[in-house]
Amino acid sequence: MTGARTKRRTPDPQTHEVMIVGAGVSGLCTAARLLNTGIRDVIVLERNATVGEPPRRRLPGAPCDIPSMLYPYVFNHDPRRPQWTAVRPSANELGDYARRLAGHFALDRLIHFDQEAVRLEYDRPDARWVAQTHAGQSFAARAVVVALGSVPVARIPDIPGVERFGGTTIHTADWDDGVDVAGKRVGVIGSGASAVQLVPELVPHAARVKVFQRTPRWTLPWPAHAGAAWDRALLRTVPFSQATARYAVLCAHEPWSVNRLVRPALTTAIERVATAHLRRQVGDPWERRLLSPTYRAGGRPTLVSSDYYPALGSTNCTLLHWPIATVSEAGVRTADALEHHVDVLVLATGSDVAGPGARFPIVGNDGRTLSRGHTDRAGSYKGVNVAGFPNMFLVPGPGPRPERSSDLIYLDARIDYTVRAIGEITSGALRSLDVRDDAQRTYHRTLRTRLANTVWRADGIRDGRHVTAGGFDPTVYPGPATDYAAALATVRLSDYIIERAPARTAVGALNGSAPASAAGRPPNGKG
Amino acid sequence: MPIATDDMLQKIKDRQWALADIDWNAPGAELITDEQRPMLKDFMADVVWVEALGACGFKALELKVEDPYLKEIYRYFQAEEQRHANAELALMHRWGMLEQDEFPEPTVQLRLIMQWLDKNVDKMSLGVLGTLIPMLEVALDGALLKFLLDEVKDPVCHETFAKINSDESRHLAVDFHLLEVLGMPRTRHLVINTVATFLTPSVLMGLVQFAPLLSSTRDKIIGIGLPEEKLYRAIRRFGEVGDKSPTTPRNPIYQAVKYYGNMVMDRHHPFHRYVGDPLVAITNRYPRRWLKPKPSWTESLAYEPAA
């Protein structure tokens, strides 16, 4: 490897206008929109050799969470973008989309392949970001967009003895294709999106599958289940139905995003469909009782699966609803005093999403490193900027992320915001744009109050899932999507500390009308 | 005094045990006398099913309470009642009362209640469930299980019931906590308002069906030799503990249940002559083929430590 040798004395890299880290869907979307607004000096760093490579680790089965299904729709409202053919995204539909995006906008020429960023640091004297890559090269730009796919960080359940288990333990967020379950006794801890996705894949191969359920979830049938071809044809030919389907799915996922007056009806409708689905697929009343959710639909993301209940009904599969007392050497001890012996223990306990700081150090203004955990976004401004990290924009990539959706749904708004803010930097010839600490705190506080007072509480989300140690889960915006989009519609310069460029580079100031003064901007009323 | 439910939940999580913790082949099984065996088998079979029904009751409570910790506690209690049933099954197997894979057959009285609960348990109000369950637990804990220890010399039985009783002490603490909360001014209002829903025909049918179970179990216990006075004292404890609280006695359902319990336990009460005994006689002759199939949860009981 040449890294060590060249790293020490890299020639001073050329400073571009914008550097995007990651050539996934979100990175390429940002690039395309930047080009559209006339910002042409853009580079993209991509760790793979091509665009659209599938994720390295993929859980078997079809995604059961609505976010993965929603994907096509979120990106499909722009007629220039390719048409989607199925309600259900194919295995690497994201990759295909990234490829088509790159082809359509001829983005390949901007991309530096095989350049995996290993460090990102703000160079204060020159007011620019410098990236070091694994290949030992450096790249620099005035603004940086961190557009990495989210890194799921396995959430280790709070179950005593998990580390003591003598067989194979595997987490769904960290799935290893090498695990062979054929003829083995498998225990699955959890009953969320990843369990619902995985269990139907395990049951045909494993000798026995035991599912240790904690919270049964509202589960809808696949919309395409009955007449896939019919559905597909309709979706392709009638754009209107696409919009409707998208809207319906969106609403099913986030009932709080619809009008208060409609919400109860919608919630009830979801519950009716899901209950009918459960009735149709599960004959035994007691089993049905165990599988019936006890929260109002929308309190947690709704799942979609037509195979989960039948899989549970297989003779070699057992659903256990007892709490887990402890994991022992041999298996799982439930509170009903039985020990369930298993060879493979699958932890389907969900994942937290690490912030972009998880992959490599990102060093800001004053030498502070962006923290790893997703809670660092509690300290973010509108989910995009972080105080002390000037000219840096976070546009987390969507990627399959069971149980969380807001990034996906709000990604569009974030990309637009980023493009607009970068536009301000380049057209206003600003040296740096750094969000004010107090603006960030105010934004944070507003969210917190909102979270405390609104639908979240009403919908009964109090059991600690959305309320994290840091106060609350900042990746979930506590309100209608339209509000978030409105909050991001304008770049409010008064919320930023602006350093103006020295005269020699202030080209933009000549053609820009009045230099945007922080105080002179009309506040747009949203925060 | 109301308890801190979060601390209680932690305590419950810390005190879990499993069938595998007990050596079911340890010596002592021979201490059961041949004279005891048939009666004891009958009695244990009832206890197993009553525990399993308790699990159902706690499931219903879990769905009804608001406090998230209390919800989780009831999720554990369900499993713990099932655990007691499993452990008692294991004892029955140890004592050679059951064939391999044999389950004790529930009596008709139990089957009728099972059937009724299956349909109606979720329709009962929190006030009713939260008051009835403590009474049954007091009876089970205070009278039946302690009595068993007086009569049975097997050390494994003592070891098992020491574990069960320590679980039950936490159950009782939470039971009385809920009773207390139900008597508080704010909730009492709700409880009183739901008394009306309590008096539906199906709930009344349930109460009527409970009577023969209680009467017949009571007679069985006395039959194996539990002094009547002891049983009566155990049931009275429900009222004694409950009356100590400043709020519990204000809950009308509590008063009704207290009265009902005392009545059933008092053999001389006219209730037995006019209601209890005739019902036992009728239900004993109830044709088994009229019963619906057993709910599927009955199959989830197990006596082998490893599943």
Ligand SMILES: [Fe+2]
């Ligand atoms: Fe018990």
Ligand SMILES: [Fe+2]
């Ligand atoms: Fe109990």
